[in-house]
Amino acid sequence: MTDAEMMATLARVGAIITNSHVVYTSGRHGTAYVNKDALYLHPTATAALCAQMAASYDPAMVDVVAGPTVGGVILAQWVAWHLSQRDPTHEVLAVYAEEASEGETKRRIFRRGYDQQVAGKRVIVVEDIVTTGGSARLVIDAVRALGGTVVGLSVLCNRSGQPPKELFDVPLHALTTIPLDSWAADECPMCAARLPINTTVGKGATFVAGSSR
Numbered sequence: 054m055t056d057a058e059m060m061a062t063l064a065r066v067g068a069i070i071t072n073s074h075v076v077y078t079s080g081r082h083g084t085a086y087v088n089k090d091a092l093y094l095h096p097t098a099t100a101a102l103c104a105q106m107a108a109s110y111d112p113a114m115v116d117v118v119a120g121p122t123v124g125g126v127i128l129a130q131w132v133a134w135h136l137s138q139r140d141p142t143h144e145v146l147a148v149y150a151e152e153a154s155e156g157e158t159k160r161r162i163f164r165r166g167y168d169q170q171v172a173g174k175r176v177i178v179v180e181d182i183v184t185t186g187g188s189a190r191l192v193i194d195a196v197r198a199l200g201g202t203v204v205g206l207s208v209l210c211n212r213s214g215q216p217p218k219e220l221f222d223v224p225l226h227a228l229t230t231i232p233l234d235s236w237a238a239d240e241c242p243m244c245a246a247r248l249p250i251n252t253t254v255g256k257g258a259t260f261v262a263g264s265s266r
Contacts, residue, residue, distance in 0.1 A: 054105045059209075059229040062102065068092045074243040076256040079185040082241040085233050087210050088254050089124050089181040102228060103131030106179065106207045109226040112140035115204060116174035119148050119196060121161060121188045128179040132207065146170055150192045161191035163199070172199040177207055178223070184212045184235070190221050 054062075063069050070086040077083060092099055106128070115136055120129035126149045133147035148170055150161035163171055176196045180189040183206075193203050203223050211227035238244060238260070252258040 054102075054228065056229045059102070059105075062098050063087060063092060066092050066095045066098050070251070070254060073251045074248045074257075075251045075254055076238075076260040077184050077235060078182075078256055079187060079235075080238065080256065080260075081184070081235040082238060082243060082250075083233055083235040084243070085231075086251075086254050087182050087212075087231070089209065090254070092181075092209075093124065093127050099127060100131050100135075102209060103128060104135045105228055106209070106226070107132045107135035107139075109207065110136065110177060110205060112136040112143055112145060114175060115145050115177055117146045117148055117171055117176045117201070118179055119150060119163075119171065119176050119192055120179040121192050122149050122151050124181045125149060125179055125188075125192070128181060128209075132177065132179050150195045159191070161188075161195045163195060168199055171196055171201045174201050175204050176201045177205050178203055180206070180208045182210045182212060183208045183225075183227070186213055186221065193221055193223060 068088045068091040070088055073084060073086065075083055075086040118129045118133040120126055129147040129149055133145040136145040148163060148167040150163055153160045153162050178189055178192045183189055189206055196203050205226055206223045207226045209228050211230045212233055214232055250257045250261055252261055
């Protein structure tokens with residue numbers, strides 16, 4: 054799948070937002086957004102993209118696919134399914150890492166017995182959009198804390214501005230790279246122009262709620 058085909062798929066399901074004022078998970082502001090929630094409404098499109106994510110790996114070399122809640126749960130299931138379909142003798146499992154309890158140091162953990170499935174295993178970490186890579190890094194840390202080996206980080210879209218080959222000492226496979234401009238809140242030109250924040254996607258609603266206190 055080419056970048057153009059990837060973007061066409063996202064556009065077809067309404068997952069590309071432009072000329073807006075959005076707040077990313079990282080807290081930075083920008084004018085464009087890849088709305089993965091719009092993608093996840095369409096299982097056929099999601100499955101097709103996850104097949105491409107899985108294509109970079111040998112199923113025999115992967116035991117588990119792990120993603121962060123919430124969107125990463127869907128990706129982990131589909132990527133693991135595609136890997137398992139390619140080698141019916143070796144089922145690849147799918148797990149997800151949740152945020153630690155409020156008040157704890159910001160980190161991701163495997164609950165529900167998933168920690169036992171990750172310990173000592175070969176793991177692909179999946180994520181939808183990587184900007185700063187914060188969520189993905191926490192999942193990678195959680196896998197390594199259990200003695201698992203992260204064999205790769207597979208993402209739908211790399212917006213980090215980092216080279217596509219490696220991130221956090223892990224081989225990075227991205228279906229597409231979209232370098233979009235972003236600014237810290239206190240440097241945001243849209244904020245300076247008092248343009249309203251889009252509260253329907255990203256962390257816009259949280260940012261607006263915090264600003265009104």
